[in-house]
Amino acid sequence: MSSAYVQLVDIAKHFGPVKALDGLTLDIAKGEFVALLGPSGCGKTTALRALAGLQELDRGRIIVDGKDITFTAPNKRNMGMVFQAYSLFPHMTARENVEYGLKLKAHKTSSDNRANRAGELLELVGLSSHANHYPHQMSGGQQQRIALARALAISPQVLLLDEPLSALDAKVRTQLREEIRRIQLELGTTTLFVTHDQEEALGIADRVGVMRNGLLEQIATPAELYDRPATSFVAEFVGLTNQIKVEVLNGSINAFGSNLDTLPGSIKSGSGVALIRPESLTVKKDNGGNGKVISTSFLGSICRVTVSLEDGSRISAQMESYDASNLTPGTHVKITADKVAVFVK
Amino acid sequence: MTWKVKVWRYSIIGLVGFYLLMPLYSMLDFSTKPFAYFQKGRTLEAWKIIPSQPDLAISIFRSLVSAAIVMTLILILIVPTVVWVHLKLPKLKRIVELICLIPLAIPAIVIVVGIAPLYRWISINISESPITLSLVYSMLILPYTYRSLSAALDAADIHTLAEAARTLGASTFRMMAGVIMPTLRTGILNGSFIAIALVLGEFTISNLLNFKTFQVVIAQIGRTNGNVAVAVSLASILFVLLLLLLIPQKNRQKEVLDVDVA
Numbered sequence: 001m002s003s004a005y006v007q008l009v010d011i012a013k014h015f016g017p018v019k020a021l022d023g024l025t026l027d028i029a030k031g032e033f034v035a036l037l038g039p040s041g042c043g044k045t046t047a048l049r050a051l052a053g054l055q056e057l058d059r060g061r062i063i064v065d066g067k068d069i070t071f072t073a074p075n076k077r078n079m080g081m082v083f084q085a086y087s088l089f090p091h092m093t094a095r096e097n098v099e100y101g102l103k104l105k106a107h108k109t110s111s112d113n114r115a116n117r118a119g120e121l122l123e124l125v126g127l128s129s130h131a132n133h134y135p136h137q138m139s140g141g142q143q144q145r146i147a148l149a150r151a152l153a154i155s156p157q158v159l160l161l162d163e164p165l166s167a168l169d170a171k172v173r174t175q176l177r178e179e180i181r182r183i184q185l186e187l188g189t190t191t192l193f194v195t196h197d198q199e200e201a202l203g204i205a206d207r208v209g210v211m212r213n214g215l216l217e218q219i220a221t222p223a224e225l226y227d228r229p230a231t232s233f234v235a236e237f238v239g240l241t242n243q244i245k246v247e248v249l250n251g252s253i254n255a256f257g258s259n260l261d262t263l264p265g266s267i268k269s270g271s272g273v274a275l276i277r278p279e280s281l282t283v284k285k286d287n288g289g290n291g292k293v294i295s296t297s298f299l300g301s302i303c304r305v306t307v308s309l310e311d312g313s314r315i316s317a318q319m320e321s322y323d324a325s326n327l328t329p330g331t332h333v334k335i336t337a338d339k340v341a342v343f344v345k
Numbered sequence: 346m347t348w349k350v351k352v353w354r355y356s357i358i359g360l361v362g363f364y365l366l367m368p369l370y371s372m373l374d375f376s377t378k379p380f381a382y383f384q385k386g387r388t389l390e391a392w393k394i395i396p397s398q399p400d401l402a403i404s405i406f407r408s409l410v411s412a413a414i415v416m417t418l419i420l421i422l423i424v425p426t427v428v429w430v431h432l433k434l435p436k437l438k439r440i441v442e443l444i445c446l447i448p449l450a451i452p453a454i455v456i457v458v459g460i461a462p463l464y465r466w467i468s469i470n471i472s473e474s475p476i477t478l479s480l481v482y483s484m485l486i487l488p489y490t491y492r493s494l495s496a497a498l499d500a501a502d503i504h505t506l507a508e509a510a511r512t513l514g515a516s517t518f519r520m521m522a523g524v525i526m527p528t529l530r531t532g533i534l535n536g537s538f539i540a541i542a543l544v545l546g547e548f549t550i551s552n553l554l555n556f557k558t559f560q561v562v563i564a565q566i567g568r569t570n571g572n573v574a575v576a577v578s579l580a581s582i583l584f585v586l587l588l589l590l591l592i593p594q595k596n597r598q599k600e601v602l603d604v605d606v607a
Contacts, residue, residue: 054508074511085502087509091527100523101513147509154513 004063005030005190006051006158011060012214013046020046022214023060028158028192033184034219035193035205039237043214044194048160051192053077064157075104080151080189084163086143088135094146095131098122101154121149124183141172148180152187159184161193165200177204198238202226210234230265232275232345241275242315248272248344256281256337266344273345278318280338283307285326289334291315293327307333369579376576391572395580398573400562407475408559412544414479416537419490422483424533427494428525432507445491448484453549456481464554475556482544489543490536497532542585 004027013021020043028034036044049055051062053074062070069077080101088097098118122128125145135143144164151159161180165173181204184191195201201208202222209219210233218230229235246253248269252261255274266272283291283305291307294314303324305317317335327333376391395401430441448456460481467477506528510520526533548560559581567574 052508052512054511074508075514075516077512078514079512081509081512083505083509085505087502087505089506089509089524089528090501091530100510104514104519150509150513160512 003029005032005065006192007061007063008047008051009061009063011047011050011062012058013043013050013055014058019043019214021050021057021060024211024215026209026216026219028190030190031188033181033191033193033204033206035195035201035208036211037195037198037201037208037238038211040196042211044196044211045162046214047211048162048192048194051158052079052081052160078154078157079160080154080156080158081160081162082144082147082151082164084166086135086140086147086167088143088146088150090135093132093134094122094127094138094149095119097135097146098150098153101150105154117153118149121153122146124152124186125149125179139172140168141176144168144176145179148183152183152189156189159189159191161191163195166195166197173200180204202238210237212237228263228341229275229343230263232343235275235343235345240278240316240318242278242281244274244276244313244315246272246274246344253342253344255342256335258337258339260337260339261341263341263343266342275343275345276315276337277340278304278316280340280342281315281317282319282336282338283317283324283327283333284336285331286334287332289332291333291335293329293331293333295329296324296327305333307335309335369582372575372579372582376572376579378572380570380572391570391576394573395577398562398566398577400557401566401577404475404557404559404562407557408545410476411479411482411558412541414476415483415486415540415544418479418483419486419537419540420533423487423490423536424494424526424529425521427491428498428503428521428529431495431498431503442491442495445487447487449488454553456485457550457553461554475551475558478547478551478554478556478558479544481550482540482547485547485550486536486540486543489539493532493536493539494529497529497535501528503528538589538591541588545581545585 006028008024008026010023010025011021012023024043024047036047038044046055050057053072061068089100092100095118098121099114102114102117122131125148127142127145130138130142165176168176177200193205205222207219208222208225210217210225212233218225218234225234225238229238235241244255246255248262248267252259253274255276291309294306294308297304298321301321302318303321305319305324305327306314307317308314377387377389379386379388380390430437471477503525506524507520510524515523545559548564551558552561563574563577566577
């Protein structure tokens with residue numbers, strides 16, 4: 001992609017026998033918010049650290065804005081980074097932390113400009129009132145906001161977020177996630193976000209890359225990734241899936257009485273396992289049905305129903321809580337599948 | 346707090362206070378006694394003649410200069426080394442720790458036998474001043490400074506702080522001077538003050554190598570006048586005590602001011 005602002009080209013890094021990155025190639029457009037998602041050890045953090053210059057590579061090139069920075073020192077790269085661990089300098093106040101990066105560029109910024117810029121950023125993250133607080137006087141969420149302000153103060157070419165929300169509690173995490181997105185859209189900063197939490201990745205990124213064994217399995221918009229997974233790993237890793245044994249014939253399968261198309265990348269014919277989302281299945285009370293309700297879990301407006309089939313296997317369906325109100329454990333039910341394309345492995 | 350707990354606490358504090366202060370009181374008592382055993386009453390004679398003791402002022406000055414050199418060596422040599430090992434060579438941590446503990450395991454007399462030829466060479470070719478002892482002192486203080494620095498490094502996530510500083514544009518020097526050193530401030534201060542106490546109190550090595558340091562001069566005075574020697578010793582203990590009290594006092598003030606509002 002020639003329009004790419006950030007290019008990771010065939011980057012590789014081995015730690016002894018472990019391949020953390022195995023020829024990863026990734027393009028990010030200017031102003032885009034890309035999330036890298038994957039299980040522990042898939043190489044997502046190594047990729048981010050390589051872009052920051054904190055990880056040397058065995059192979060490959062890193063290009064930002066047309067300039068090859070593969071061998072540029074981290075302090076010359078102009079990347080803003082927010083870390084998973086709290087990383088504010090403990091002997092500096094919030095304001096001093098935000099000003100730190102600007103002070104290092106003292107020849108370019110006067111002290112008045114520095115103070116103004118720090119003030120603007122503290123306001124942007126909603127912590128102007130905490131400017132003179134030391135890190136140990138702030139909560140985890142506040143510290144991460146200041147860390148974000150500090151990273152943005154230097155007007156970075158790329159903002160790097162290394163699981164910045166994972167140490168926070170659920171409510172603060174959701175708030176800060178939305179705030180990060182708001183600020184990113186406001187400033188238009190190109191951003192790479194690394195997380196193992198799919199809700200986080202799907203919730204705020206323009207595109208999400210799913211990584212496995214040092215390589216990208218698929219990179220796409222959150223909706224495409226969820227609805228049209230390119231590999232069985234992506235289908236299973238992102239969201240919940242039921243695994244149903246099926247026969248594939250001419251690119252389609254028959255599941256729960258419906259003929260469903262298969263997604264590209266699925267097996268072409270023969271026996272396979274279809275990966276069907278719980279929300280694609282509907283469960284209705286029917287005394288002559290082929291399933292029996294095992295349990296229901298109430299999740300607010302929606303409800304997840306676990307059903308045992310005649311062959312002993314279990315499937316999970318997700319439906320409106322109102323529609324599931326008459327489904328108690330032991331109820332005989334009929335299952336139908338929505339006509340959406342599914343992945344068959 | 347019930348009265349029983351209060352009594353228990355104050356008893357312990359009283360007991361420890363008595364144990365620690367009794368020797369000092371005894372020193373004060375002895376140093377204020379008249380020189381002749383048959384005279385009665387109290388006198389400050391021993392304290393008054395301290396300034397007129399030969400070699401005393403110059404030996405204090407030399408010991409303080411040695412302490413300053415040792416502190417400088419801690420700052421420019423030991424701190425960067427320990428930080429570097431923690432950041433870049435964590436596998437060497439155990440080995441470095443072991444090396445730093447060696448001076449504690451080897452008796453001073455063995456160290457003297459080992460370094461005597463070296464100091465003979467130093468005396469002939471560089472200087473005869475007792476200040477050259479700061480070289481061997483900077484080795485002797487390793488177990489204490491390494492421990493306090495290591496504890497400070499373990500308490501702060503120095504790795505992340507260093508990386509944060511680097512990504513914000515700091516060179517290695519600015520990262521060390523602007524972020525790492527201030528973060529380790531308490532550890533460095535603790536290590537340095539212990540080092541000063543050790544340098545001012547060291548006797549064996551300087552005496553065996555025939556250098557007239559503060560403690561050696563006190564020992565010499567003690568041979569001619571016990572009261573004066575005890576007065577000088579008490580003064581030096583109080584001086585070092587004052588130095589050691591300085592750091593915790595500073596930190597305590599900071600903690601009281603920093604009220605947690607998060």
